Amino acid sequence: MFKIRIMKEENISLNEEDKRKVVVVRAIDQINEVQKEPKPNLIWKGIPEGSTGLITGVAKTGKTTFAENLAISIAIGKKSFFNGTLSGVPKKVLFVNLEESYRLRGWRNAKQISKLTTKEVELFTENYLTIPKDFPQFLNTEDDWDYLQNYIVKSEAEVVFIDSLTHMCIGEIERSSVAQQFVQKFKSNISSLGKTVIVIHHNIKGNERPIDQDSIAGSRVILQTFEYAYGFANIPTGGNYACMLNNKHVPKDDTTAVLYKVNEDGWVEYLESKNKFNLYNKPLKSDGRVDSTNPDLIYKYIQSQGSQGSLVVTTDKLMSEFVQNNTRVMSKDTLFKSLNKLEINGKIKKQGKGKYINNEVGNGERK
Secondary structure, three states: OOHHHHHHHHHHHHHHHHOOOOOOOOOHHHHHHHOOOOOOOOOOOOOOOOOOOEEOOOOOHHHHHHHHHHHHHHHHOEEEEEOEOOOOOOEEEEEOOOOOOOOHHHOOOOOHHHHOOOOOHHHHHHHEEEOOOOOOOOOOOOOHHHHHHHHHHHOOOOEEEOOHHHHOOOOOOOOOOHHHHHHHHHHHHHHOOOOOEEEEEHHHOOOOOOHHHHHEOOOOHHHHEEEEEEEEEOOOOOOOOOEEOOOOOOOOOEEEEEOOOOOOOEEEEEEEEHHHHHOOOOOOOOOOOOOOOHHHHHHHHHHHHHHHHOOOOHHHOOOOOHHOOOOOOHHHHHHHHHHHHHHHOOEEOEEEEEEEEEEEEEEEEEO
């Protein structure tokens, strides 16, 4: 009995030593530590060095082409791309395309670099890396993840593009258990490398409304992991637009739609910028059902203003956005009827004459 008791006490002692040491940290110490570190440079619009983010959208909106254009521009040291500033310093880039055959991406890349100068082609040759023909198309096993991690390390790339998130998880990303498993593997194998990583992802189906962060497949879990998201969508009347959906580093502007087209050489061309809510001007339904398009547009706009720090939205601003503009999304009468519907449904609340707030948000949290 005595010996057993000693052994138990020794085991308890060993177990206590094996426990993780708990150290309570003061916030001010972390603040001071962060302030001593060099501030990361922005690679492109709201994308800092060492961050992870998404390029997302429905199929056939040019997500991969856009990502390749950005990757090539970084690799050859361009000073600007798609109406945004680049550093102008060539960086080694790795593009991991898990979706397409090497022939398809090879043909497209050949067209893209045909417009480069001799010097730019030299920089592309040196700095733009891809994957071999026998690279896994899906990351189904630990070995697949290890292989991707080792490949990134060996490439010595500063910026990594991966197409797409769907090929990096098993199951439907909308299921929280699948999304959480993906997040764990992505953080331990990819994020931990400290590279700038941009992942191409898909939106949920549908193009009836302006895209927002809720359009991202698996958004409830995925958005907790990635630091920014740029969305790509079709315009109901024709054409495409891009829009910032989420960003933890810079003020989010999710109302501006950047219209673009992909030219015959496989490059995305900036056309113009518009308010994305003005791109969705749809007629009323003809089957007798209540059409919520206009109230939904107004509510989305009020939500977007709140995300940018403007909790109170005036009727003057709403008139400017939806009535007094070139596209004239709706009439003045429709605007006020829609506001009344939103107020009756409890989605917005009137704050004095001509002032409205989102009634579903209080103290920064959804009620």
